[in-house]
Amino acid sequence: MSCEDIKVLLDEYITGELAESDKAMVEEHLSTCSECRREYNELKALKNQLKELEEKLPEGFEERLTRKIKKEKRSAYFYVSRFGVSVAAAVVLICAISLGYGMGHNKELDNRLKSMGSGAENTAEAVQEQAEADSAEAEQNTLSEETDAITEITDAANIADVNTQDREITTEQVTEAVIPKTEKQTVTEVQPRTENTAADSVGTDFAQTNAVIPQTAEQAIPEAEQPKTAEKAVAEAEQADLGSEADEAVPKNNSVMMKSGLSVQDSAVADFSADGSPEPAAAALKEEVTLLIDGQELDRLKNKLETLARVKNLRDCDGGVAADVENMSYEALKAALKDFDLTEESADIDEDCNFYSLIIKAK
Amino acid sequence: MFFIAFNESYTNILIKKAKKGDEGAFCALIHDIEPFVFNFALRMMNGNRQDAEDMAQEAFLRVYRALPGYKENASFKTWSLRICKNACLDEIRRRQARITPVEEIPETFADKTLVQEQVIGMERREALKAAISSLDERSKTLIVLRDINGLSYNTIGEIMDMELGTVKSALNRARKKLRDIIVEQNLI
Numbered sequence: 001m002s003c004e005d006i007k008v009l010l011d012e013y014i015t016g017e018l019a020e021s022d023k024a025m026v027e028e029h030l031s032t033c034s035e036c037r038r039e040y041n042e043l044k045a046l047k048n049q050l051k052e053l054e055e056k057l058p059e060g061f062e063e064r065l066t067r068k069i070k071k072e073k074r075s076a077y078f079y080v081s082r083f084g085v086s087v088a089a090a091v092v093l094i095c096a097i098s099l100g101y102g103m104g105h106n107k108e109l110d111n112r113l114k115s116m117g118s119g120a121e122n123t124a125e126a127v128q129e130q131a132e133a134d135s136a137e138a139e140q141n142t143l144s145e146e147t148d149a150i151t152e153i154t155d156a157a158n159i160a161d162v163n164t165q166d167r168e169i170t171t172e173q174v175t176e177a178v179i180p181k182t183e184k185q186t187v188t189e190v191q192p193r194t195e196n197t198a199a200d201s202v203g204t205d206f207a208q209t210n211a212v213i214p215q216t217a218e219q220a221i222p223e224a225e226q227p228k229t230a231e232k233a234v235a236e237a238e239q240a241d242l243g244s245e246a247d248e249a250v251p252k253n254n255s256v257m258m259k260s261g262l263s264v265q266d267s268a269v270a271d272f273s274a275d276g277s278p279e280p281a282a283a284a285l286k287e288e289v290t291l292l293i294d295g296q297e298l299d300r301l302k303n304k305l306e307t308l309a310r311v312k313n314l315r316d317c318d319g320g321v322a323a324d325v326e327n328m329s330y331e332a333l334k335a336a337l338k339d340f341d342l343t344e345e346s347a348d349i350d351e352d353c354n355f356y357s358l359i360i361k362a363k
Numbered sequence: 364m365f366f367i368a369f370n371e372s373y374t375n376i377l378i379k380k381a382k383k384g385d386e387g388a389f390c391a392l393i394h395d396i397e398p399f400v401f402n403f404a405l406r407m408m409n410g411n412r413q414d415a416e417d418m419a420q421e422a423f424l425r426v427y428r429a430l431p432g433y434k435e436n437a438s439f440k441t442w443s444l445r446i447c448k449n450a451c452l453d454e455i456r457r458r459q460a461r462i463t464p465v466e467e468i469p470e471t472f473a474d475k476t477l478v479q480e481q482v483i484g485m486e487r488r489e490a491l492k493a494a495i496s497s498l499d500e501r502s503k504t505l506i507v508l509r510d511i512n513g514l515s516y517n518t519i520g521e522i523m524d525m526e527l528g529t530v531k532s533a534l535n536r537a538r539k540k541l542r543d544i545i546v547e548q549n550l551i
Contacts, residue, residue: 008531017515046538049491050510057401058416062390065420069386069427 001029006036014044378439382430393423396440399512400447406507407451409496422450445522452500494544502537509534
């Protein structure tokens with residue numbers, strides 16, 4: 001090992017990034033070579049001095065940043081009320097132009113759906129919906145790469161589009177025919193996942209529960225599900241607390257509508273509708289995180305979430321209380337989980353499950 | 364039993380919420396890199412804290428606006444740091460004429476209660492800051508990212524879009540320049 005070779009390694013040796021073998025090599029060389037030792041000492045001193053220059057964030061940095069972000073969001077809304085229709089028209093034009101871009105997504109989704117096994121008959125339909133949704137997404141992404149201004153307007157326009165959709169849903173009877181494409185796509189996607197989750201180890205638990213998001217219990221009866229969804233969806237729509245918080249990006253009408261205690265639908269729809277930049281690809285791929293907590297903690301968490309859910313007026317099809325983390329603001333989620341010290345590390349990830357859900361079970 | 368909806372990883376949940384506009388989630392996402400970006404801006408703005416804060420916040424706003432386009436194929440940290448680096452450099456170039464000149468050693472060292480060693484230490488710090496300020500843009504960026512932010516070579520390579528070998532050699536040259544400046548000014 002020449003001195004030149006060693007010198008190249010000194011930086012990472014000092015920071016501890018070197019592999020064991022390289023580290024040993026450097027140490028051995030340093031023990032015999034005074035030239036390199038001097039180089040090492042100088043570099044170490046310089047790095048220490050530079051490290052001292054690191055300063056703390058100013059007080060209130062995050063608060064000020066949050067304020068600016070809120071202003072950013074509000075200005076997007078401003079575009080909606082001002083330009084509403086004309087912007088929406090512009091978006092449609094842009095959609096048409098960039099439709100070709102989204103086609104590449106199809107194969108990926110196809111493979112995912114195939115790997116889920118069941119619901120093959122739904123694949124074609126879902127893929128088609130996916131393509132349209134993807135092009136909308138692609139359009140969104142392409143635009144955001146151009147200028148900030150255009151991105152804002154696009155976001156706002158999509159919000160406007162979603163608002164329009166929401167109004168349609170809440171005032172009309174919800175049937176398969178009437179449901180906008182996005183919801184339909186979501187419903188069909190959900191069914192394949194049913195079998196997966198039912199087969200899951202927590203299957204029996206699902207069946208027994210009277211709780212929140214009994215997806216599998218419901219979906220185990222695919223026949224009954226559709227009409228039930230429609231009925232309950234209408235009922236929920238009337239109760240739904242629409243767009244309650246000014247801070248949340250978009251009214252969550254769609255997700256409440258389709259809720260029926262089915263969090264998969266919720267998340268899939270929520271993904272799509274919430275900010276107008278659809279993520280159907282994300283809807284297709286979800287994993288379940290199982291948290292094991294016991295008795296008292298479980299009760300406390302349940303109470304907290306029930307309160308939150310009541311405030312947000314979320315209901316599942318049995319009239320029970322649903323809490324959908326997807327639709328909670330981050331602050332609310334943090335508050336709900338705070339006492340329980342829940343982290344990624346404390347969760348067991350169940351590889352077999354495919355939806356966006358955290359299961360909190362008694363130990 | 365009680366079920367609520369969650370996700371495969373907390374970061375991904377935050378990203379999804381942030382994409383929907385949840386500013387609480389966004390702040391949680393960028394929380395860990397805020398010091399990096401601030402310190403980077405601080406050295407780029409030659410120690411002016413107010414300018415640095417403005418620049419850092421503008422950089423994060425850019426990240427926020429670019430969120431819809433984030434595809435989760437690169438790490439969020441690297442992706443957002445790159446946007447921030449570019450935002451800062453853009454702003455610097457824009458302001459080229461108006462950047463605060465190289466820092467002068469502050470008056471506070473006149474404080475008699477300070478022990479000799481402390482004074483020397485502070486002077487050395489200020490001298491080092493001044494030396495960094497006078498570096499060229501690329502050298503300055505590299506030194507800050509590596510020796511102040513402590514980022515790995517790989518991360519730096521991704522942020523600056525440079526090959527690993529290039530990062531190492533450029534960094535060595537930057538440190539040499541820095542030492543030359545310091546020695547020349549006979550301050551350390």
